[in-house]
Amino acid sequence: MALLATTPPYTITTRTSAATPCSASSSRSRSLRAPGRSAASRAPRAMAAPGADSAAVAAAATGGSAPPSLLVFSGGTAFNGVVEELKKVTTQVVHVLPVSDDGGSTAEIVRVLGGPAVGDIRSRCLRLSDESTLEALSVRRLLGHRLPLDSSEAKLEWYQIVEGEHSLWDGVSRPYRETIRAFLVYFHSEILRRSVETFCFTNGSIGNFFFAGARIFFQSLDAAIFLFSRVSQIPAESLVLPVISTNDRLTLGCELWDGTIIRGQNEISHPSNGHREVVNKDCNSCTALPSSIKRVFYMSSEGSNLLHEVFPQANQTVLEQLSKVDCIVYAMGSLFTSVCPSLVLRGIGETIASRSIPKVLLLNGSHDRETIGLCASGFVTAITDSLNRTYGDPDKSLKNHPKDYVNAILVPIGGQIPLDVENLASKGIFHVITVESVVDEKVGVIFDPQSLIQALTGLIPGQMDSLQPDCLTENAKFAC
Known part of the structure; x- marks a missing residue:
């Protein structure tokens, strides 16, 4: 890990001397060091064995001080890969996720039953779920299972699961079995009531079905998240929040720079031409956009004018958490369809700009359909424009600077995005x-x-302020 800084006239520099306070180690587990930190604070962060007590892990990781708290804006896939590692350092993480996904298994649920998309939320909840006991692993395996791609095989397996006869129930105790199965049965009864619509179980997620059943039963997305969190035994201090708390369907739209309007997250990110298939977001797997993306926004899902822009309210709990956490993270993943949908809501930009804390962009390692041609500053501009609501209603826009929203960027070595x-x-x-x-x-x-x-x-407070460009003196070349 190396620290790059730009100082007039914007020379790329890095610190290489191990004897200086702000040096970067050359070992694989390198970490930042800031001037003036005590020996205790410079101790390596502890990494615990699976199943270790989270409070003990957090205390060891932070030298006995309170573990850091983070709020992460992300989708349900890319950031999942680091959730397990993050749990070893802190479980005080707020995961903010969009509810506008209209692809895959989620699309079929929304098509037949309506309501917000729950796929990203379910995916993150599963990654945060307990793995410390055999039963916890059995519950996680059940809720993480997907049905076969063949429609007849998928339907047959679904009936075996909902009737309690599938081997996936092995290891799940009676209380858990009855709780989970009750909501799967309720979900099944709801799709049968929609006799006009034939539900397709192909590649269906059992966790999505359970989530949808709970949401419809309680008529509350928040209640469904609470139930799922308890069933999968997510740490109480870890929050999974929809950026919009709603029981209604939400549709994402985007405007391209050539004026084209695209309706639906799936059509923006990875159009499937009406085919149900496993999502592939690689930029080479689908046709390129006719123009680059100017902005994303929410569109009406009902009525005759489906291109009408709507302005849903941000989840109040998200705004409250933004005002408390020690660090804000814009995670890697689909920039315009996973991260930006959570940023364009009123109140988000205002709150982030008001905080004097690390605000960190995790830069993607490769391009996808949404970001072809963008460099690192282009990612920052997209985040800034979204938080400022630059291209929406001028009465709802802000004038904040990029540095008010992003003050550090983490870059994977060897990535495609130009720095x-x-x-x-x-x-x-x-x-x-x-x-x-x-x-x-x-x-x-x-x-x-x-x-x-x-x-x-x-980068958590106590270190960020001391990492000033003037402490970096040795010139070095950087190549992706």
């Missing part, structure tokens, strides 16, 4: 930190989870 440090410096962003990476055969270069969490927690 235009001069442009970043012109936006007031001087802290660009390279983090060790690994290659995933499906998506390419991604952050090494342990290195990422070390770098991220190294």
Whole structure:
């Protein structure tokens, strides 16, 4: 992990001397060090064995002080890969997720039963779920199961599960079995009531079905999240929040720079041409957008004018948590369809700009359909424009600077996104930190989870303020 900074005239610099306070170690588990920190605070963050007490882990990781609290804006896939590593350092994490996904298993639930999309929320809840006992693992396996791609096989397996006869129930005790199965049965009864609509179980997620059954039964998305969190035994201090608390369907739209309007998250990110298939967001797996994305916004799901823009309210709990946490993170993943939908809501930009804390962008390791042609500063601009609501209603827009929203960027070594440090410096962003990476055969270069969490927690208050450009003196060249 190396720290890059830009100082007039925007020279890329890095510290290499191990004897200086702000040096970067060359070992794989490198971490940032700031001037003036005590020996105790410089101790390596502890990594615990699976099943260890979270309070003990957090205390060890922070030298006995309170564990850091973070709020993460993300979708349900890319950030999942580092959740397990993050839990070893702190469980005080607020996961803010969009509810506008209209692809895959979620799309079929929304098509037949309506309501918000729950796929991203279910995915994150599963990653946070307990794994310390055999029963916890059995519950996680059940709720994480997907039905076959063949429609007849999927329907047959679904009936075996809902009737309690499938081997997935093995290891699940009677109280858990009766609770989970009750909501699966309720979900099934609801789709049978919609006799006009034939439900397709292909590649269906059992966790999504359970979630949908709970949401409809309670008529509350928040209640469904609470139930799912308790069933999967998520740590009480870990919050999974929809950015919009609603029981209604939400539709995401985007405007391209050539004026084209695209309706639906799936059509923006990875259009499937009407086919139900496993999502592939690689930029080479689908046709390119006719123009780059200007903004995303919410569209009416009802009535004759389906292109009408609507302005849902941000979840009040999200705003409250934004005002409390020690660090705000814009996670890697689909920039415009996973991160930006949570940023364009009124109150989000206002609250983030008011905080003097680390606000960290985790830069993607590769391009997807939404970001082809963007460099690092382009990601920052997209986040800034979303939080400022720059291209929406002028009466609802803000004028904040990029540095009010992003003050550090973590970059996976070997990634595809160009680092235009001069442009970043012109936006007031001087802290660009390279983090060790690994290659995933499906998506390419991604952050090494342990290195990422070390770098991220190294930016928590007490360290960020001391990382000034003037303490970085040795010139170095940087290549992605």
